[in-house]
Amino acid sequence: MSAAAGAGEGVGPDDLVDGQLPITAREEHFSLAFLRMIVYEAGCSIKTHETDYDGVDVTIVSSARYDRWIAPQFELQMKCTTQRNYLKADHMAWRMKAKPFRKLTNGPRYVPAYLGVLVIPEAPEPWLSVDDDRLMTKSRMYWQAASEIATSDELGDTRTVHLPRGNLFERDQLLGIMRAIGDDEGGAR
Template identity: 30%
Template sequence: MAYIRAITAVAGYSLYRPEVDNDSIDLGIVSRGGTGKILSPRLELQLKCTARDILDDNSIKYTLNLKNYNDLKINALVPRILVVVLVPEKITDWLKQTEDELCLKHCAYWISLREMPDTENTTNVTIEIPRSNQLISDALQAIIQRISFGSLP
């Protein structure tokens, strides 16, 4: 959550948190106003965090619970994405802090599962997220901008 709060603040957006996570939504991001045809565009996120070695040269492979997969692939009014935050194995390595910097180690990756196909799996689905889909403040601004013009993330 700290990672998402930091990039959202830098991007200039606000966060909201649903009281109950029935729809696999941990956090929502909202932009005030806007320049597109949709004012105050929103984006909802399902957050996952892992220290497992799931990186290859081009992607990360994350095993997602089937309920979360099904909740994220629907055609919801507010677009939804899966965000996987990678962290070091040792919790003491997650954060570096000095008088000059606050550094959160590793990064997050995002993917939209909207309109993904149904699966015959009964418990989980392995999702492949391109490593180019790093969730940084510039990328978040680009996603929100697309939503404000009626496009998907």
Template identity: 30%
Template sequence: MLKRIVDALPAEGEASGLPGEGMAMNMRKEEFSRAFLHAICAPAGFNVTRTAVDNDGIDATISTSRSFHRFSPKLDVQLKCTASFELREHDFSHSLPMTNYEALRGEMNSAPRILVVVLVPKECAGWVGHSEQSTVLQHCGYWCSLRDAPPPANPDQEGITVRIPRRQLLTVPVLVDMMRRVGDGGVP
């Protein structure tokens, strides 16, 4: 049986009793999305390099020394994490700053780029469950490529809503196939 970390963490907005209040919720989500990406990449044998400064819309690069058909692939990733989502039958929507949208939709990037949106419970105490048999990250992550996305109707708008297909769940086998396609000279 999984044990949630509920007793160890204060509720959102509640004082922890520790000096300071720890990380802001957005920073917790950012770190959790990075941990999620590492959890998917490690079993596949892929490296994750954290971008020191996110001035190009990229949070991390996935790479491998494993050659596929033509070369060793690299894949740039923009990470987002949210507890505010509504899953529809085939997809869900996520708001993206226009600068991120534009950076992800370009075809002239040196490496293919994808958006990964990690969905989490509203309370951070429910993000991780533990037992002697497993550690479970709640809920999951989805990916999409905006490479062929259209330019925004209004280029002056601050953000744009993208629809992410639920069939594009990011799993270890999915990532291996994606890296194989990139290694063969294709797109994610």
């Protein structure tokens, strides 16, 4: 058996960091773990998808009763990067391939969709720091409703989307999204 076959299909020894998971797999799992901490801290839950064929990775659900709906939910497409050069003064500029962009933004959707991009530290800086008092990370995730995504570079194989720096994915903003959906306020859906 070759090293690539033993490490996983299409993964060669040069793709592995320190003989462990490839960096892309680490980023994917770390972004989901980050998301879970925020979602569970807010008292919400996550439904996973077996595929992201519809352009989303997970569905985030609240169990709360709001003015219009009980248990509002939204779908989220997750991305992860170490590239801090995407951060501008007032937004994060994220380039998406045209096909996943269309899947995410072509609506209307019955369940609102959002894009979340997690920015993690670049190697060799650790992604996490743990001591007796806390678990810390210098990571942060920016979000935008698919219905609100402004684009540039409309021609070609990619689209640039802008996620406002003020849209920091954290407990209070997550609960605000749920409130807007549950109260049927419209807007960023």
